[in-house]
Amino acid sequence: MTVIKPKARRGRPPKVDRAFTDTREALLRSGMEMLTEQGFVATGIDTVLKRVNVPKGSFYNYFGSKETFGQEVLKCYATYFARKLDYWLLNESVSPLQRISNFVEDAKAGMIKYQFRRGCLVGNLGQEITVLPDSFRWQLERILLDWQQRLAACLSIAAQNGHIDAGSDCDELAAYFWIGWEGAILRSKLTQDVQPMDTFFKGFLAGIQK
Numbered sequence: 001m002t003v004i005k006p007k008a009r010r011g012r013p014p015k016v017d018r019a020f021t022d023t024r025e026a027l028l029r030s031g032m033e034m035l036t037e038q039g040f041v042a043t044g045i046d047t048v049l050k051r052v053n054v055p056k057g058s059f060y061n062y063f064g065s066k067e068t069f070g071q072e073v074l075k076c077y078a079t080y081f082a083r084k085l086d087y088w089l090l091n092e093s094v095s096p097l098q099r100i101s102n103f104v105e106d107a108k109a110g111m112i113k114y115q116f117r118r119g120c121l122v123g124n125l126g127q128e129i130t131v132l133p134d135s136f137r138w139q140l141e142r143i144l145l146d147w148q149q150r151l152a153a154c155l156s157i158a159a160q161n162g163h164i165d166a167g168s169d170c171d172e173l174a175a176y177f178w179i180g181w182e183g184a185i186l187r188s189k190l191t192q193d194v195q196p197m198d199t200f201f202k203g204f205l206a207g208i209q210k
Contacts (some may be wrong), residue, residue: 008178013041024062026052031073032080036118040070044192050136067133070125074136077121078143089154096158097205100151104201108194111185116192123182149176155208164208 024126030051034043045066049056063069088103110118120142125136138193156162180200187196 008075012153023052027054027059027062027069028073031069032077032121033118035070036077036121036124039124041128041131045069045125064103067135070132071139074121074125074143078146081122082146083152085150089150093101094162095178096154097163097165097209099154101201101205104197107185108197110196111188116189119185119189120182123185126182127186144178147178151177155204158208162210164210168208173208180204 027048030048031043034048034051045059048069049059059069063072082130084106085103088106089099089162091099091102094102122140125132126140129137129140148171152170155164155168155170155173159166159168159170180203181197184196188194
């Protein structure tokens with residue numbers, strides 16, 4: 001019996017969208033882990049690629065430059081963190097202030113889990129802003145404003161329920177929280193302890209509760 005083999009296709013193999021997407025997502029996950037631990041400048045593309053076994057020459061099939069890669073990583077982090085905030089701050093089964101407290105406790109648990117190696121990616125990049133491409137500046141500010149709006153909405157409910165003063169400027173309080181919170185995370189990384197996070201949050205609550 002004669003076996004007829006199929007003719008081999010010439011040229012490049014067809015692209016597989018699923019494989020492309022999976023590899024791109026793996027690079028972004030690796031980027032989030034590394035940038036959260038050591039920032040943008042100190043993170044080399046080679047190290048990111050090695051983590052997911054992607055050849056260096058293939059990087060530019062997924063991202064046009066390290067700057068573009070960093071922006072996409074930041075975008076992914078912003079989406080992830082927004083979902084985390086919604087999970088805690090929109091939980092109607094507990095009071096608004098308890099929602100914020102639960103978010104804080106979850107953040108503390110995360111710091112301990114990763115042995116204080118990881119902080120907030122937005123905070124990390126904010127500390128590098130003078131050496132980052134200008135494109136990061138507006139992106140970071142937009143993310144922080146989004147977080148402020150989510151927290152302000154939760155604080156507004158607290159004001160409506162009488163848990164804080166009804167005349168409170170919730171937008172201003174939310175801005176104050178995130179400014180202080182980023183500093184508390186930095187201090188916790190330095191001390192390898194969650195005490196700075198506790199200290200800040202206790203002070204924040206003391207200043208807004210009736």
